[in-house]
Amino acid sequence: xxxxxxxxxxxxxxxxxxxxxxxxxxxxxxxxxxxxxxxxxxxxxxxxxxxxxxxxxxxxxxxxxxxxxxxxxxxxxxxxxxxxxxxxxxxxxxxxxxxxxxxxxxxxxxxxxxxxxxxxxxxxxxxxxxxxxxxxxxxxxxxxxxxxxxxxxxxxxxxxxxxxxxxxxxxxxxxxxxxxxxxxxxxxxxxxxxxxxxxxxxxxxxxxxxxxxxxxxxxxxxxxxxxxxxxxxxxxxxxxxxxxxxxxxxxxxxxxxxxxxxxxxxxxxxxxxxxxxxxxxxxxxxxxxxxxxxxxxxxxxxxxxxxxxxxxxxxxxxxxxxxxxxxxxxxxxxxxxxxxxxxxxxxxxxxxxxxxxxxxxxxxxxxxxxxxxxxxxxxxxxxxxxxxxxxxxxxxxxxxxxxxxxxxxxxxxxxxxxxxxxxxxxxxxxxxxxxxxxxxxxxxxxxxxxxxxxxxxxxxxxxxxxxxxxxxxxxxxxxxxxxxxxxxxxxxxxxxxxxxxxxxxxxxxxxxxxxxxxxxxxxxxxxxxxxxxxxxxxxxxxxxxxxxxxxxxxxxxxxxxxxxxxxxxxxxxxxxxxxxxxxxxxxxxxxxxxxxxxxxxxxxxxxxxxxxxxxxxxxxxxxxxxxxxxxxxxxxxxxxxxxxxxxxxxxxxxxxxxxxxxxxxxxxxxxxxxxxxxxxxxxxxxxxxxxxxxxxxxxxxxxxxxxxxxxxxxxxxxxxxxxxxxxxxxxxxxxxxxxxxxxxxxxxxxxxxxxxxxxxxxxxx
Numbered sequence: 001x002x003x004x005x006x007x008x009x010x011x012x013x014x015x016x017x018x019x020x021x022x023x024x025x026x027x028x029x030x031x032x033x034x035x036x037x038x039x040x041x042x043x044x045x046x047x048x049x050x051x052x053x054x055x056x057x058x059x060x061x062x063x064x065x066x067x068x069x070x071x072x073x074x075x076x077x078x079x080x081x082x083x084x085x086x087x088x089x090x091x092x093x094x095x096x097x098x099x100x101x102x103x104x105x106x107x108x109x110x111x112x113x114x115x116x117x118x119x120x121x122x123x124x125x126x127x128x129x130x131x132x133x134x135x136x137x138x139x140x141x142x143x144x145x146x147x148x149x150x151x152x153x154x155x156x157x158x159x160x161x162x163x164x165x166x167x168x169x170x171x172x173x174x175x176x177x178x179x180x181x182x183x184x185x186x187x188x189x190x191x192x193x194x195x196x197x198x199x200x201x202x203x204x205x206x207x208x209x210x211x212x213x214x215x216x217x218x219x220x221x222x223x224x225x226x227x228x229x230x231x232x233x234x235x236x237x238x239x240x241x242x243x244x245x246x247x248x249x250x251x252x253x254x255x256x257x258x259x260x261x262x263x264x265x266x267x268x269x270x271x272x273x274x275x276x277x278x279x280x281x282x283x284x285x286x287x288x289x290x291x292x293x294x295x296x297x298x299x300x301x302x303x304x305x306x307x308x309x310x311x312x313x314x315x316x317x318x319x320x321x322x323x324x325x326x327x328x329x330x331x332x333x334x335x336x337x338x339x340x341x342x343x344x345x346x347x348x349x350x351x352x353x354x355x356x357x358x359x360x361x362x363x364x365x366x367x368x369x370x371x372x373x374x375x376x377x378x379x380x381x382x383x384x385x386x387x388x389x390x391x392x393x394x395x396x397x398x399x400x401x402x403x404x405x406x407x408x409x410x411x412x413x414x415x416x417x418x419x420x421x422x423x424x425x426x427x428x429x430x431x432x433x434x435x436x437x438x439x440x441x442x443x444x445x446x447x448x449x450x451x452x453x454x455x456x457x458x459x460x461x462x463x464x465x466x467x468x469x470x471x472x473x474x475x476x477x478x479x480x481x482x483x484x485x486x487x488x489x490x491x492x493x494x495x496x497x498x499x500x501x502x503x504x505x506x507x508x509x510x511x512x513x514x515x516x517x518x519x520x521x522x523x524x525x526x527x528x529x530x531x532x533x534x535x536x537x538x539x540x541x542x543x544x545x546x547x548x549x550x551x552x553x554x555x556x557x558x559x560x561x562x563x564x565x566x567x568x569x570x571x572x573x574x575x576x577x578x579x580x581x582x583x584x585x586x587x588x589x590x591x592x593x594x595x596x597x598x599x600x601x602x603x604x605x606x607x608x609x610x611x612x613x614x615x616x617x618x619x620x621x622x623x624x625x626x627x628x629x630x631x632x633x634x635x636x637x638x639x640x641x642x643x644x645x646x647x648x649x650x651x652x653x654x655x656x657x658x659x660x661x662x663x664x665x666x667x668x669x670x671x672x673x674x675x676x677x678x679x680x681x682x683x684x685x686x687x688x689x690x691x692x693x694x695x696x697x698x699x700x701x702x703x704x705x706x707x708x709x710x711x712x713x714x715x716x717x718x719x720x721x722x723x724x725x726x727x728x729x730x731x732x733x734x735x736x737x738x739x740x741x742x743x744x745x746x747x748x749x750x751x752x753x754x755x756x757x758x759x760x761x762x763x764x765x
Contacts, residue, residue, distance in 0.1 A: 034362045038355050044110060045354070047347070051336045052084035053112070053354045056293065056327045059091040063099045083108030084333070086325060086357055087115040087161075092439060097158025098374035105370045113370035115361055117161035117293075120200075120211070121180060121436035122146065124153035126388040126574050127445065130434045130551055131166065131192075133399040133570030135182035135595035136646075138685045138707060140195035142395045147199030149388050150438075152209040156382040157439070158374045160364050161212040163260060165196035167247035168217055172606035173599065174227025176519030179435060179551030179571070181222060183595030184608040184643060186243055187704045190250035197254040205257060206365035208372065215251035217262035217295060219277050220244050224264055227605060229520045233264040238697065240266075241732035249286060257290045257360050261323060263298050270305045272298040273314075278322030291324040291356035300329030311335055316344050324353035389575055396572035396579030401592035402647040406564035409543060411586025411649055412503060418461040419505060420497040421449045422537065423530075424470050425549045426507035432576030435477065435516030435551060444574060448507050448547060451577025455585050463501065467494030467533050471511045481513055486529045494533060499540040505584065506534060507547045508559070512571050515551025524602050525555045538562050547580055553598040553607075557640055568592070586649065591683035591709070593646035593752065597639035604635060609643040609753040610700035617701070644687050644704075644752035650678030650714065652751060654686075659747045659759040666726035666740065666765040672749045672757075674710065675717035683711045684751055686720050690729065691746040693760070697731060702748060702756075726765050740765045 042050075057080075061073040068074045079085050080103045091100050097116050105111045122128045128146040129136075135143075147165070154162060166180040167189055182189040193215065200213040220240065224231035235244070248259070259282060262271035271277065272294050282288045299318045300311060308314035315335035318326070326332040339345045365372055402410070425431055425448070432445040446454070449464045456462060468491075469484040498504045508530045513519065525531075535558075538544060546563040548554065551571055559566065567590070569580050582588040597607045616629040631637055655673040662669060670688055686709075689702040705728040708720055724747075730740035742764045750756035 034359060037362055037367070038358045041110070041112070041358060042351060042355055047337055047340065049083050049110065049112075050350055050354045051332060052079070052082075053086035053357045054325050054332045054336065054350070055079075055085050056087040056089060056117075056325050057085055058089050058328050059096075059100075063091055063096045077103060080104050080114070081107035083110055083112060085114065087117060089117045089327065091116050092118060092157060092159065094156070094158045094374045094376040094379040098371055101370050101374065112358070113361060113366040115160050115212075115357075115364070115366070116158060117163060117214075118154065118159050118438065119164070119436055120150050120154045120159070120162035120438050121164050121166075122434060123150050123392070123440065123573065124157065124438045125383040125440060126153060126392050127433045127437060127440045128392050128395050128573045129399040130179045130436075130571045132179050132181060132183060132551065132595060133572060134395065135188060135192050136401050136568070136570065136592040137395065137398040138188070138593045138595075139398055139709060140191055142398050143192050143195035144199040145391055146395050147196045148202070149391055151200045151202070151211045153383050153388070155209045155211050155373050156375065156378040158379075159211060160366065160373060161214065161258065162200055163214045163216060164200070165193055165213065165251070166216050167193040167251055168222035169243055169247065170222035170596070171608040172222070172227035173524045173553040173596070174521055174602070174605055175222065175224060176229055176515050176521070176552075177221070177517055178553075178596065179515040182247075184597065185595065185610065185704050186246040187706075188595055189247040193247045193251045194254040197251050197256045201255065201257065205363040212257035212360055212364060214258040214260050214293065215248055215256045216260035217271070218248060218259050218282065218292070219262060219271060220266045221262040221264050227520050229518050230263045233266050235267065237734065237736065238732070241736060245281070252282070252286045252288050257363065259288065259290065259292045260295055261292055261298065263295050263301065265305055265307070270298075270302055270307050272323055273302050273307055273317040273321045275321040283322055289356065290360055291353065292322055293325040294318065294323050294327045294329065296327050297329040299323060299326050299331045312339065315339055319345055319349055319353065324356050392573045393575035393579045393582070396569070396576055397582050397588040399570060399572065399592050400580065400583050400590050401568040401594055401645075402590040402649075403566040403568055403641055403645070404560060404563065405647055405649070409545060409565040410567075410584065412545070412584050414456060414459065414585055416460055416502050418501040419452060419463070419503050420494075420501035420541070421452055421462060421464045421505050422467045422494045422498060422533075423507035424466045424468055425509060426505070426547070427464055427466055431512045431549060432572050434512045434571030434573065435519070440574070446575055446577035448505070448577045448580055451579070451581035452505060452584070454578055455581040461501075463497040465494040465497050466490050468529050470528050470530070471513075475511060475513050477513065477516070479513070481511065483527055488529060491533055491536060495536055495540055498537045501541065503543045503545065504537055504541050505545045505547060506537060507549055508534065509548045509550035509554065510552070512551065522602070524552060524599075524605070526559075531558055534559065534562055545584065553596050555599045555602050555640070557600045560640060568594070589649045589680055589682045590646065591648065591685070593644050593685050594641055595643070597643045598641040600640045601635045603632070607639060609639070610703045612698050613701050638754065642752055642754040644685075645754070646685075646752070648678070648682040648684065650676055650680040650682035652682070652684045652712075653677045654750060654757055657749055657757050657759055659761045661761055661763055666729070666763065668724040668747070668761065668763060669721060670724060670747055670749065671719055671721040673717060673719050674712065676712035676714055679714050681711065681713045683709055685709050687750060687752065688722050688724070689748040689753065689756060690724070691748070692729065692741075693744045693746060695731070695741055695743065697733060699731065702753065704753075729763065729765070
């Protein structure tokens with residue numbers, strides 16, 4: 001112990017000497033000081049200690065109790081004491097993280113602190129809408145505030161690092177992890193990516209409540225074949241550079257501390273062993289200075305891909321490719337040192353990886369106070385606060401999308417005499433929490449039924465019937481879901497209360513564990529007998545408000561035909577029921593827009609608005625009875641609900657679009673009039689799309705380049721302006737160079753991707 005503190009004191013003196021030369025307000029000097037401290041520590045480290053920093057364990061024993069005396073856990077505890085572990089995941093709670101940190105700091109030779117990571121995806125204790133739902137707000141502040149509060153709760157519980165945000169472009173609703181994404185569009189995802197990173201990390205990683213963010217999954221994971229998790233990805237460089245990479249670049253530019261690579265192979269090379277994307281692009285072209293962590297066991301999975309001969313070979317391939325930290329495959333732990341000693345890996349590659357890991361730890365302030373996050377007082381104070389829950393409620397309101405509202409059934413008057421709330425999902429206090437729920441308390445959400453009753457009090461008769469049964473048996477992150485063999489016995493009560501009620505509010509969609517990692521589906525229609533019950537309810541009551549709860553786009557044309565009003569609420573988090581009730585009763589005028597296209601049928605997937613025109617996209621002269629054009633014989637080409645779509649309780653009118661090419665080369669000014677033509681105050685999202693009419697590389701028929709939200713009173717009008725520059729008009733060519741070409745461009749403005757007014761302008765750059 002004396003030896004440890006003696007050396008540790010020397011290190012601190014060296015570090016604090018270099019640290020004192022910088023002013024607290026000078027970020028450049030601070031970074032320079034951290035670099036000097038990292039180099040000083042690295043010079044003192046043995047090869048074994050360096051390898052140790054690349055090793056990440058999961059928690060497999062109770063860390064608040066005595067360290068295990070035998071077995072694999074005893075070995076792992078000793079490795080931590082010996083300074084042979086750099087980080088841990090799934091160690092949670094201020095007490096548990098303090099105990100684990102003590103093993104490392106108070107026993108190892110150099111006292112290097114561990115970094116603790118956890119999947120804080122859309123909340124820690126307080127759950128916010130799933131990321132796909134947050135993206136439906138089209139509001140960067142919703143994302144930033146949600147991740148900021150998540151960071152406060154996580155940091156108060158001893159955590160330093162979240163494995164979020166996921167910024168994969170996801171165009172296939174079958175893919176289970178689409179719920180973690182911001183949807184199908186690179187621009188919208190880039191906006192949300194920056195907001196999420198800023199929320200988690202704040203202005204300074206050393207802040208008490210900042211945690212390191214992690215952009216994942218690098219790269220191409222959202223393009224897995226058949227929408228099946230962990231599957232192969234084969235895309236062109238054109239798609240990689242112009243569609244997949246922009247949100248990751250946005251996260252890197254926002255200063256994200258870490259990246260996580262992906263399970264998939266990418267054009268034949270597994271992402272974990274892909275030097276082109278990790279070393280050439282990320283650490284090279286982009287100048288990323290943080291570290292790259294593997295996904296769970298993905299370095300070991302290089303064997304499964306048929307890319308590595310054995311684990312030793314996998315260690316060499318991953319380290320050469322730029323994977324800095326090995327999460328739970330034990331490949332670096334057992335094989336990296338030998339590979340370096342035998343000259344199979346240059347030690348400089350290991351030094352680079354360790355330098356990156358140590359730098360993030362210094363930025364987090366862990367060397368100045370390894371226990372700064374281990375505060376049980378703050379843990380009790382900052383979790384599930386009234387303020388956090390109100391923020392969750394506000395985020396859920398803003399994430400709700402109004403998909404249909406025939407005869408202005410919504411907003412519903414609170415003077416309604418009777419309401420039937422129907423659906424197993426409507427009564428659930430667990431489903432709204434969503435998948436990837438961190439440390440949320442089971443059954444802690446406000447159910448839709450509760451939200452309706454809370455909004456109305458005793459003034460209205462509100463009856464509930466589950467009606468259908470969706471899932472039976474265990475339903476957790478780790479369980480295989482079993483869909484219930486519903487005998488329809490609940491139909492009778494649901495029909496009875498629907499028949500005698502003035503209005504029906506019926507929740508349908510998905511259990512929260514139908515989406516998420518490992519939850520891909522071949523069919524994204526409604527499961528069980530939900531649709532059948534809806535049809536029967538419609539026979540006795542036509543005033544039906546459908547509330548969708550789901551983690552992916554659904555193919556629901558029958559629901560669109562039957563229900564006069566449809567709200568998309570996603571899995572909306574802790575305050576779901578109250579937030580949905582706010583929208584239903586007009587306390588909040590819905591402003592959400594879809595971040596992903598909803599198909600008519602599953603067979604349209606993958607479906608996205610920014611497709612290419614092809615040589616035969618539309619029949620000549622609109623002769624749709626002609627067969628030789630790109631279409632389905634049994635389904636439309638278009639989405640049931642297109643990207644960017646979302647209604648309001650008021651109405652908006654666009655007019656007088658002006659597109660002016662500036663005298664400054666490459667500058668375009670776009671302005672449009674917007675008037676609230678309805679009876680209520682409301683928020684509209686003005687979306688700007690462009691089309692390059694003729695380019696050296698074929699371009700999408702339209703792509704989103706900007707958007708703004710504006711709130712207008714009834715009858716109010718305003719003029720909204722945008723300035724587009726050359727970066728909005730360019731693309732990557734086959735030589736991976738970003739180029740901008742002169743030419744004609746169609747500029748389109750509207751409130752969703754299929755409702756646009758346009759002008760064509762010639763631009764010189």
